[in-house]
Amino acid sequence: MIEAIFYVNEHKLPWKEGLVVQDALSMMNYTFKMLVIKLNGDLVKKDAYLTTPIPEGADLKVIHLISGG
Amino acid sequence: MIDRDRYFSLRDPSAFPVWQKATVGIAGAGGLGSNIAISLARAGIGTLVIADFDLVSLENLNRQQFNLDQVGRPKVHALATNIRAFNPFINLVLHQQKVSPANLEELFGSCDLLLEAFDQAGEKEMLIETWCTRYPKRHLIAASGVSGFGRGEEIKIEHFGYLHIVGDGHSELLEGISPLAPRVAVVANLQANLALELLVKNYD
Known part of the structure; x- marks a missing residue:
C-alpha cells in the first residue's frame, strides 16, 4: 500500500482524512505570527486556517513575513 | 527644454515601449x-502609483532616498521631487494615505503589477492577503528579510504563482536597530528588476 502524503515547503508529511491547514503548521512546529499560506497555488486567508481541509497530495507553501524595509 | 527622444535614447526596442x-x-x-x-523611473516605467502616509524623518536617511532638507515633508511628495529631478517625463500618481483592505482597489486598482514596500510584517501580510484575494492574476512582488549587513548570498527570489518574495526569509529586525542601505537597496532593486521582467513576459 502506498502511504498518503502531502507537502509543506517541499517537506513530505503523512496525510490523513480531516487534516486542516492549521494542523500542518503544528506538524512543522511553525510558530511565526506573520505569514501567508498558499494551498495548491491558492491563497488561504488567515481566518480559514482551522476550516480549510488539506487534500491528499497537496502542495502547501508557508511564507514567513519579517519586518524591515 | 529636454529633448524627449534624446532622453529616452539607447533603450531596448522591444521592452521599453511595454514599460512606457x-x-x-x-x-x-x-x-x-x-x-x-x-x-523603475530610470528604467522608463510610464506611470508609477505610490502610496505612503508617512513623513520623512532624520532616522530614515540611513537607507531611504531623501535629503536633509526634506525632513518633515510627506515621503510621497519628497520622492516625486527627487524623481522629477532626473526624469521629467514620468507620470506620478501620489497618495499620502495609509494603505488598507478598504482602499487598496481605489489606490492600486489601475496597476498592472504591485510592489510591496512596507516596513512592518503585519502590513506586508495584510497587503499580500488583500491583493492575492482581489487580484489573483496580477503579480505582487513582496520583500521579507532585509535587515543587517553582509550575507548577500542568502538573498533569494521565490515564486508562488503570481506572488513573488524577495529577501533572505529569516533576518529578523533587531529592537532599536534599523535596516541598512546596501541590503535594503539590493532587495528593492531585485524587486524592481523582477517587475521589469514580468511586465515584458505579461505582454508576450
Missing part, C-alpha cells in the same frame, strides 16, 4: 519603496 505603457504600484515609500521607485 505600464502602470506600476508601489505600496510604501521608505527604504524599499524609494529605491524601487527611483530604479
Whole structure:
C-alpha cells in the first residue's frame, strides 16, 4: 500500500482524512505570527486556517513575513 | 527644454515601449519603496502609483532616498521631487494615505503589477492577503528579510504563482536597530528588476 502524503515547503508529511491547514503548521512546529499560506497555488486567508481541509497530495507553501524595509 | 527622444535614447526596442505603457504600484515609500521607485523611473516605467502616509524623518536617511532638507515633508511628495529631478517625463500618481483592505482597489486598482514596500510584517501580510484575494492574476512582488549587513548570498527570489518574495526569509529586525542601505537597496532593486521582467513576459 502506498502511504498518503502531502507537502509543506517541499517537506513530505503523512496525510490523513480531516487534516486542516492549521494542523500542518503544528506538524512543522511553525510558530511565526506573520505569514501567508498558499494551498495548491491558492491563497488561504488567515481566518480559514482551522476550516480549510488539506487534500491528499497537496502542495502547501508557508511564507514567513519579517519586518524591515 | 529636454529633448524627449534624446532622453529616452539607447533603450531596448522591444521592452521599453511595454514599460512606457505600464502602470506600476508601489505600496510604501521608505527604504524599499524609494529605491524601487527611483530604479523603475530610470528604467522608463510610464506611470508609477505610490502610496505612503508617512513623513520623512532624520532616522530614515540611513537607507531611504531623501535629503536633509526634506525632513518633515510627506515621503510621497519628497520622492516625486527627487524623481522629477532626473526624469521629467514620468507620470506620478501620489497618495499620502495609509494603505488598507478598504482602499487598496481605489489606490492600486489601475496597476498592472504591485510592489510591496512596507516596513512592518503585519502590513506586508495584510497587503499580500488583500491583493492575492482581489487580484489573483496580477503579480505582487513582496520583500521579507532585509535587515543587517553582509550575507548577500542568502538573498533569494521565490515564486508562488503570481506572488513573488524577495529577501533572505529569516533576518529578523533587531529592537532599536534599523535596516541598512546596501541590503535594503539590493532587495528593492531585485524587486524592481523582477517587475521589469514580468511586465515584458505579461505582454508576450
